[in-house]
Amino acid sequence: MIDLKGKTAVVFGLANKRSIAWAIAQKLNEAGAKVAICYQSERLKKEADALLPELNDAKSFQCDVSVDEEIERVTEELKAAYGTVDIVVHSVAFAPSDAIKNDFLLTKRDDFRVALDVSAYSLVAVARALEPLMSAGGSILTLTYYGAEKVFPNYNVMGVAKAALEATVRYLAASLGPKGIRVNAISAGPIKTLAARGIGDFNKILDTVTERAPLHRNVETAEVGNTAAFLLSPLASGITGEITYVDCGYNVTGM
Template sequence: MLNLEGRTAVVFGLANKRSIAWAIAQKLHAAGVNLAISYQNERLRADAEDLVAELPGAQLFQCDVSADADIDRVFAELKERYGKLHVLVHSIGFAPADEMKNDFVLTSREGFRIAHDVSVYSLIALSRGAAPLMTEGGSIITLTYYGAEKVFPRYNVMGVAKAALEATVRYLAADLGRKNIRVNAISAGPIKTLAARGIGNLSEMLKAHADRAPLGRNVEQAEVGGAALYLASDLSTAVTGEVHYVDAGYNVMGF
């Protein structure tokens, strides 16, 4: 196990025990990282408190990433408590349910805006808040999906948002590299998370993935957590602007 004692990470996007954010938090905590974890709203508070209780020393913060005032408040609190940051994890994605059920051509203007605001712009806003605290350099990690590159039925506007997210990773990497801050995305295979439940054909996606992936199976949250630990560590100090696939090899297959 990597030893990252003395480093501080903030993880955004905790929903429940199936969250990729939770798997990443567990890996970072096991490596000795001082951990701050953010959840969205009061509805998720109880589950978040129960989970964080399993990680001694971890602190919990509420933050709605669509509200600039919330983001400003959280980073002020993080600065006061920790002084500096080394790792930011952005595990956030959302589109209104109707946008995932209807044909893509019926995507509404408001649904498009919400998907990009919550899923993409939030990475820019959080990176802007974190960068001044990364005085020793740092690693920013977000979560994407292969639907950014290829069409998956009913993934719809989230595929377009993930494509924008991956472009955002590259532009942020170029902007922040001079501060020794790396920005990367993990493209995970389909996983049964709270967010994924909004995809109408998730079970079909999981079966197709396992059938076609070179490893012949689906991906587990802990495996994504392991990749995030690598990107948070000094093993990846020359890696930035990249999309790192954790999908059992599915993306390399043409047929």
């Protein structure tokens, strides 16, 4: 059984109750952790606050991880509220819609920069800011996708951003390992989240996974949450710098 009693977990990237971030927050809460959920903007505050009663003694904080000043502010707020942090979940990704739907060759410089900044660099920024609060060590987890390794239709610049994110996981694991902080990623299979709406013909990807994955189905958010709880717990104390697939086995298939 996973026991996270006495631990404080910060979950960045909550969008709504269908998001992977929410599934992870629920599992961490079930394991006994105090959970702080961070939403991007005032527009998402109502959604986040409405979910708080479903968690035990949870708090919500606003933080746009593409803005250093907001990361600095939320770090001070977390320090004041909890003192220390043990677990950090980074469930954040964004690319301008044109950069996703248009041919990759047409990717604009600014759109490329934004995708890499929000989807990959923000993990570095968050880790650097919260590392001083992780004085007893801890664990950081981010979310990636198989499009980092293989070309998926209508994923385009986000695939490049996820590839950068996966490399970032490995380099951060090396940087933070001496401080007792582990850094890992989950490569989740396709899930109908708010972010997935921006990917054209997304249902075709879902159908392909159902057909070809060894389990012949798509993964559920709760299953990603279960794996996250394990990786963020002491049960995974020897695991860092890894990309763990939770995709019903789709990544192992060829034809």
